[in-house]
Amino acid sequence: MNQITPIPTPREKRPVILQAEKVGVTFKVDGGMIEAVRDVSFKLCKGETIALVGESGSGKSVTARSVMQLLSKRASLSDATRITYDGKDMAHLSKQEIRRLRGNRISMIFQEPMSSLNPVYTIGKQLIEGICLHQKIGRKKAMKRAQELLEEVHIPDPEARLSQYPHQLSGGQRQRVMIAMALANRPDVLIADEPTTALDVTVQAQILALIDELKARYGMGVVLITHDLTVVQQFADHVYVMQHGEVKEEGPTKQIFSAPRHPYTKRLLASDPKGVANPLEGHPDTVLRGEDVRVTYMLRKGGFFKGTYSPLVAVNDLDLELKRGETLGLVGESGSGKTTFGQALLRLRGMDQGQVTFQGERIDGHDRHQMRPYRTRMQIVFQDPFASLNPRMSIRQIIEEGMAVNGIGANGRERTARAKQALRDAGMPDTILSRFPHEFSGGQRQRIAIARPIALEPEFILLDEPTSALDLSVQAQIIELLRRLQREKGLSYLFISHDLKVVRALCHRVMVMQHGRIVEQGPVSEVLVNPKTDYTRRLVRAAFEIAT
Structure with a gap:
């Protein structure tokens, strides 16, 4: 009928x-x-x-x-x-x-x-x-x-x-x-x-x-x-x-x-994300490698007195390799384990098993103190600039804090000069050091959140949904900013996102995660144009076909 x-x-x-x-x-x-x-x-x-x-x-x-x-x-x-x-x-x-x-x-x-x-x-x-x-x-x-x-x-x-x-x-x-x-x-x-x-x-x-x-x-x-x-x-x-x-x-x-x-x-x-990633030249070195990485959580069910615990494998024996100057996209639905995997690679979260190598050095066994020398070289930009920027600190304090903690800059004048340069690199005026986060729009706050790690001159940045809270025109500006910084400084990005339009515009390769596993991976031009699994096809259809 x-x-x-x-x-x-x-x-x-x-x-x-x-x-x-x-x-x-x-x-x-x-x-x-x-x-x-x-x-x-x-x-x-x-x-x-x-x-x-x-x-x-x-x-x-x-x-x-x-x-x-x-x-x-x-x-x-x-x-x-x-x-x-x-x-x-x-x-x-x-x-x-x-x-x-x-x-x-x-x-x-x-x-x-x-x-x-x-x-x-x-x-x-x-x-x-x-x-x-x-x-x-x-x-x-x-x-x-x-x-x-x-x-x-x-x-x-x-x-x-x-x-x-x-x-x-x-x-x-x-x-x-x-x-x-x-x-x-x-x-x-x-x-x-x-x-x-x-x-x-x-x-x-x-x-x-x-x-x-x-x-x-x-x-x-x-x-x-x-x-x-x-x-x-x-x-x-x-x-x-x-x-x-x-x-x-x-x-x-x-x-x-x-x-x-x-x-x-x-x-x-006309503000949809456009363009493609900067082309990789020659045969770049591997910056970050993860092998057999596993992270498990214990979930509690039931009441206060009769509760039981069951394991949830959030990251299930995953491998990853990131080259110098490359942007690797990590996509998947909420709860698929993207952020947990990224944070485990940066040693911000514990692992049950696996090896993590940064610039040829094993870091998976390092404790908090041993990781200190690596923190300036491995940085992170969080999803929500409202939450990641301390509202009680001025822009100067926010950007210079990492330098002071890690002993970067001979004195206050040198740190201020580096902070000003980082703001200019992020497309912000260097005259805002005395202002506070609430005085800026969402897009400006995200630029400040990007300037903070840039001041430490890292080699690798984990970008965890950095454009999801931004409107389209600002999103396009942030994508262009990330491309330019990568081109000028040789940065490597691990880009976690659910926005496949942004992934298409910024990433060289993409890994698709579901239930803690990698279900498909390859160059962006292949995976997003001709997906091989039903799950990836569903993601691509939801991202691109609505608008056509």
């Missing part, structure tokens, strides 16, 4: 569930006021997904947070702002009234799950809090509902996860917990602020398909905030393009992608 595809209802005929008019948000800062959002209007219809897109700092998240009154104390809404839901003006509700709606009828998925999940409570306890508050049901029923929610968002072994803590889950799994919490009470409006930033391409597709399915089933309206235009093209019905706190262009998704009118929209659509 052929399935009949329903004809979509025109936007004009759908009931409007959320209407924002003339949203204006001003922040009080030292030295005056900053107008972050100006005269922004949008509407959300029942069963519809609208997307707010734009670069970092364009006002997307501030606009969405104003709907739920989640702005900081320094922020104030303009008098002209009207945000209408269920006949009420959300912008002027009391705290008690907004609390009844927040997390119940209107819910939000935040970008950074580690900041949103409480590290001292189990996943189960955090999930049932909102369920018990709004549904007035007992703890036992709420916990059963929590388990169902984890199953819905495709978290493996959901019963065991309920008794675990956020740090025991991978980044992608934590983000799925956040999505489960937001969907717990079947809201009318779901605001998703970069909900798939930390997720690999296949899980990203699953999560967005899940939100789409729930939207259709319950008539929910979704406000999607993202810098991933591939996601927008597949899942959004209507797009609002924002720049400098204003809506520059809006329209149906097909119209925006096929015939953009504003120059800024055209530039955004």
Whole structure:
């Protein structure tokens, strides 16, 4: 029997569930006021997904947070702002009234799950809090509902996860917990602020398909905030393009992608990662080699008194070889063992077995003290510059700390000169040494995070998802920066990512990981163009074919 595809209802005929008019948000800062959002209007219809897109700092998240009154104390809404839901003006509700709606009828998925999940409570306890508050049901029923929610968002072994803590889950799994919490009470409006930033391409597709399915089933309206235009093209019905706190262009998704009118929209659509890796010359030496590397974790299941432990092999007897001046991509889904493998090679994490050789020297048996001389030569750039840069330290202190610890530079003046040069190498002005991380955008913070290891003049850098939290135009700048530094300094990169578009633009070779094993490897031009395993084909399809 052929399935009949329903004809979509025109936007004009759908009931409007959320209407924002003339949203204006001003922040009080030292030295005056900053107008972050100006005269922004949008509407959300029942069963519809609208997307707010734009670069970092364009006002997307501030606009969405104003709907739920989640702005900081320094922020104030303009008098002209009207945000209408269920006949009420959300912008002027009391705290008690907004609390009844927040997390119940209107819910939000935040970008950074580690900041949103409480590290001292189990996943189960955090999930049932909102369920018990709004549904007035007992703890036992709420916990059963929590388990169902984890199953819905495709978290493996959901019963065991309920008794675990956020740090025991991978980044992608934590983000799925956040999505489960937001969907717990079947809201009318779901605001998703970069909900798939930390997720690999296949899980990203699953999560967005899940939100789409729930939207259709319950008539929910979704406000999607993202810098991933591939996601927008597949899942959004209507797009609002924002720049400098204003809506520059809006329209149906097909119209925006096929015939953009504003120059800024055209530039955004042209910002996909491009180019290929710098060609390797001659027969370069091996910088890093790993052989038969194995890492095992013990997972706890059950209650406090009757808990049992079972082993999880996160990295299963893996080999790796990295040449001088080469970029090796390590890809796979969340929880596949990519970061664990990378950190084991850098001796930042213990191994059960295996050999690691750096520049011809065995380092797998070295303790923390013995590794000190190698730390300047082996560096790491983390995924989240918000978390990896100390907010209490100035840029000077952040960059010079590694030099001071490792005895690099004869005096303070020499270290400052090296810090300034590192900032210039990373494409940042050398006049920012006295400023602090919160004064910079996400892309600028990531450049500072790259300048920090560059100052130590390493030979090898582990790049752990360095572009996943960045919008497309900044992503392209960081890729070009990494290419240039590699060309000028002969650096070798181990590049961990779930973004295959970035891997295609930056890497020479790629290794595909699944469940702690390497399932396929080879030159990028072969693996990503003609994958041999079903798993790699699924990754490639999710990364590239959505946009075509």
